[in-house]
Amino acid sequence: GAVVSQHPSWVICKSGTSVKIECRSLDFQATTMFWYRQFPKQSLMLMATSNEGSKATYEQGVEKDKFLINHASLTLSTLTVTSAHPEDSSFYICSALSGQLNTDTQYFGPGTRLTVL
């Protein structure tokens, strides 16, 4: 149990385009999902917290209009990077939280590597 998937696993896009990344909890319902970003040789940095059916809470310094998060169901959250630029190239990772399985434990997806040309 506690499997989280992400799609796509990698994506290359042109500067100025938008990219959508999906995060799914496959065998449990996730009331809360988190989105992280990791630059090379750095640790994970939390971008935002999303709760099903409500607006996401963004960390300081993260532009909510650039990184659109939708958590429309208990098993799916999406992150859309709008008007992507080369500096947005990074490893994007989601995690899902379910009190049903192992109280308050976050389970992570495999990550999506975004390269903006």
Added chain:
Amino acid sequence: DAKTTQPPSMDCAEGRAANLPCNHSTISGNEYVYWYRQIHSQGPQYIIHGLKNNETNEMASLIITEDRKSSTLILPHATLRDTAVYYCIVIQGAQKLVFGQGTRLTINP
């Protein structure tokens, strides 16, 4: 900022026990100690967590000192696939995880 301190790197021989220390001297009474690891270019993997009692699962053991100011993650028989960055995180309830730099564990053949 992370509430934990870990050595930046460690080496261990394959087949031996890997003991990864973590200091969390400011931990509060209702905060748990969580351990995750991240293998290169993958998402973090949950290993184990505990409050004050020692814990063991199929992956590892977690030893928490009586004063809860430090803990040790033990991989009993390390394999090459255990090479990863290990993160010790202190968290209360369903809060956001704050990742520090972790310990880069290298298992040598």
